[in-house]
Amino acid sequence: MIRLQDVSLTYDYGTIFQKTAIKNVSLFIGKGESVSIVGKIGSGKSTLVQFFNGLIKPDSGKVFVDGADLTSKKTDLRLVRKKVGLVFQYPEEQFFAETVFEEVAFGPGNMGLTGEKLRNAVFEALSSLGFEPNKIINLSPFELSGGEKRRVAIASIIAMNPEVLVLDEPTSGLDFNGRKLLLDYLKNQNESGRTLVFVTHNMDEALQISSRIIAMKDGEKVFDGKSEEFFLNESIVYSVGLEVPFVVKAWKKLKKRFPDLPFCRTPDSLVMAVKESVH
């Protein structure tokens, strides 16, 4: 689906601000996968995902989406952007429309949908994110609550029906409920077949959402593999500058009491597993 080959990028070359944002990164993300890209602030994770839909081009290396070479001038990037939906950080800051309908319809409208088809796309996207479309479409997007705004912004990408959904820190600034709603939604989307790329520095969320972790440090890929493997290897986690998720810490301690406790991704499943072990 998405393939990066030896991708590098440098900002402000030749000035004192010169900074290597991405250094020789190669990776492959297959159809239907759920991948979390983790790293500290400034590790290059947000820059990395902007390669996925051709927003930025590497100085060297190649980027492929479904075999199309994004570094070539012949590739129609609009088709790529329909395939790879990218949700920026704080996406509600891009709102400009008078109504929620117009806001969500902006993407699919740009992709050429009109009339009934456009309406259906908007309604489907909104209801998949837990809204009652008829109640919300005529409201101004600016008068919604923080969590609602975030979900409307994500709906505006979902309405384009992308095969890959890439989200840059989608839960930042949300309260507990907004966070939980969103994470459940994303897990759901992935289970129904959508490829998911999740950028975060919240390790508990990464563990919950993805079976695969890509860790970035100073623009380099330092880990790419199963999330259990990553989080059970404390030295890697700390060297990247991250924290071991609470669930993993608790699981490790409990494992001493219950040697056959299976690995758990959420607090709920951990509690269930412990209950079973006790019986």
Add this chain to the structure above:
Amino acid sequence: MKTKFALGQYNYTNSILHRLDPRVKISLVFTVVIFLFFIKTISGYLVLFAFACMLVFLSKNSIYAVFRSLRPILILLVFTAVFQIFFTPGTVIFHWRFVKITGEGLKLAAYISIRLILLSFFTFILTSTTSGIELTDGFEALISPLKVFRFPAEEVSLMISISLRFVPVLFEEAERIMKAQISRGAEFNRGSLVKRAKSFLPLLLPLLLNALSRADRLAIAMESRGFVIGKKRTKYREMKLSKLDYVAIITTVFVFIVALMVREIV
């Protein structure tokens, strides 16, 4: 190689010119730019040109940066020069059909080009050795005598420094919003003029809204740190004239007298 938006030409080093008092630098450049138009001889301009080259050397700027600073005025330069060459009346030295070139025209074109280049050189030297904060501080100090006439000098300089500070932030934000809208299939450079103008709405509107809310937050942050309009503020950087500043003033005045007095060599 991506280049992030970098406003201004400030060169982050430490040279003799960086250490000069911003008030001195601003007023000297201001005077130089005015008196530039009183010089009537090529040799006078050569003197100034040599002076400018010396200053560039002292400011530790690369030759490349100097030429890059000329780029924005290049079109203006070519346009005025061509205009002067072809449309100045006088003794014709070249004639072909309706095209006439006069000796006076050539001379005038040379003068104007040299003046523009020197103007750009001197302002470049100022902005490459003086940071935005120093510039506004210096500017504030220079216009503060106007307070006698109830001119709000501090407010004006605060306005200037805030705008200077937030221009790069706005540009960064514009880039971010643009990328986000492009991800939603927006296109900014396609279609008719009306369509293009319309396509900027999804960029400009969020930009404006975010700028307003940022201004609001900034005002609250300033007030919570005790800022009151019109109250006297102390400065972290006190501006004091040093020996170096007097040397700079005397040298500049001397060079100018030489440039004004020197005889024509051609």
